[in-house]
Amino acid sequence: MTFTPDIQAFCCHYTSQQTIAEGKKGLKDDGLPANITFHRVVCTGKLQVSTLLKAFEEGADGVYVVGCPEDKCHNVKGSQRAAKRVVAIKKALAELAVEPERIEMFHLERGFHPEFVEAAQLMNKRITDLGPCPFKGEAK
Amino acid sequence: MIIADRKPLDEIVGMVSDAKKILVLGCRGCVTVCSAGGEREVEILASLIRLGMLKQGKKIETVEGTLVRQCDKEYIDGIDEWEGQYDAIVSMACGVGVNFIANLRPTTKVYPAVNTSFFGGSTDQGVWMEQCAGCGNCVLHLTGGLCPVARCAKSLMNGPCGGSVNGRCEIHPDVECIWQSIHDRLGRIGNAEAMNVIAPIRDWSTAGHGGPRKTLRDDLTI
Ligand code: SF4
Numbered sequence: 001m002t003f004t005p006d007i008q009a010f011c012c013h014y015t016s017q018q019t020i021a022e023g024k025k026g027l028k029d030d031g032l033p034a035n036i037t038f039h040r041v042v043c044t045g046k047l048q049v050s051t052l053l054k055a056f057e058e059g060a061d062g063v064y065v066v067g068c069p070e071d072k073c074h075n076v077k078g079s080q081r082a083a084k085r086v087v088a089i090k091k092a093l094a095e096l097a098v099e100p101e102r103i104e105m106f107h108l109e110r111g112f113h114p115e116f117v118e119a120a121q122l123m124n125k126r127i128t129d130l131g132p133c134p135f136k137g138e139a140k
Numbered sequence: 141m142i143i144a145d146r147k148p149l150d151e152i153v154g155m156v157s158d159a160k161k162i163l164v165l166g167c168r169g170c171v172t173v174c175s176a177g178g179e180r181e182v183e184i185l186a187s188l189i190r191l192g193m194l195k196q197g198k199k200i201e202t203v204e205g206t207l208v209r210q211c212d213k214e215y216i217d218g219i220d221e222w223e224g225q226y227d228a229i230v231s232m233a234c235g236v237g238v239n240f241i242a243n244l245r246p247t248t249k250v251y252p253a254v255n256t257s258f259f260g261g262s263t264d265q266g267v268w269m270e271q272c273a274g275c276g277n278c279v280l281h282l283t284g285g286l287c288p289v290a291r292c293a294k295s296l297m298n299g300p301c302g303g304s305v306n307g308r309c310e311i312h313p314d315v316e317c318i319w320q321s322i323h324d325r326l327g328r329i330g331n332a333e334a335m336n337v338i339a340p341i342r343d344w345s346t347a348g349h350g351g352p353r354k355t356l357r358d359d360l361t362i
């Protein structure tokens with residue numbers, strides 16, 4: 001049986017302009033997997049740990065965050081803060097014996113560029129290989 | 141303030157693995173300030189417990205609450221708000237809070253979600269250092285305000301020991317030798333001769349070696 005992961009991506013305003021400009025069809029033509037849901041946030045520094053965990057609770061197999069380059073964040077330290085929170089969630093997943101690589105942080109330049117698509121493809125391949133998230137085990 | 145750290149999640153999930161519904165209870169005191177058990181941490185822990193239980197194929201209901209303090213009887217009464225909504229309480233307060241719930245709610249199951257670590261303060265963003273050990277007989281007036289009980293690896297009263305090197309403690313190069321710092325500070329504040337005073341053998345009975353300690357203030361009791 002083929003497995004199509006549910007992947008939730010949280011991107012800042014600046015790194016996700018492409019998702020708005022190109023529209024669904026344009027993004028598909030660019031090679032963005034259709035099973036990735038994008039959430040735009042004003043700055044990844046505004047993302048709470050609880051928001052990212054909620055994505056897992058709601059059935060995500062993988063979650064990733066795209067923010068500005070570490071030293072070039074529009075809001076100075078927003079993407080650095082987001083990266084720290086992602087690390088904290090990786091640690092928590094490991095403590096629950098779930099693969100930490102189900103969550104990832106990417107620092108990308110703003111605007112149109114192939115790396116945005118590559119990040120999506122990388123996560124799609126990684127999570128497809130890992131299989132369904134263990135949190136989705138049938139609850140009794 | 142009291143510094144605490146969240147316990148490993150597998151340990152916490154293990155405590156509640158038989159529960160169907162829990163109250164995750166934070167405290168707005170010290171553990172909020174050191175980001176271990178305030179409102180935000182309650183929200184995160186509740187989510188992680190639900191996920192941990194899902195991983196085991198179980199479902200758990202969580203109710204979230206945060207009290208002003210968990211170390212006062214008056215505030216513990218606030219738990220009544222969630223009456224009937226939980227089988228057990230997971231307290232994110234320091235050990236005092238967990239003990240208070242256990243003292244005052246004789247039939248309620250209560251579990252600690254944090255390891256209560258020490259009395260300290262934040263020396264840098266995200267960094268907390270131990271400063272006082274609550275020894276019950278403070279000597280800071282003799283040591284330039286720097287605590288040898290909590291901050292010297294050997295709690296020496298007549299330091300430094302022979303292992304002090306370039307201001308570093310022999311236990312680790314990252315650790316300040318507080319006795320070197322005491323010496324330097326006493327010099328700076330014009331009290332270097334205090335280093336020549338030999339501290340007598342210390343009576344540690346106030347430091348918790350004689351059973352649980354108690355403070356009674358006649359002027360406050362009714
Ligand atoms: S001497 Fe005792 S009371 Fe004073 S700071 Fe040190 S541990 Fe605390």
Ligand code: SF4
Pocket residue numbers: 291292293294295296299300301302303304305308309310311316317318319320
């Ligand atoms: S090196 Fe300094 S801080 Fe360390 S044990 Fe000796 S006196 Fe105490």
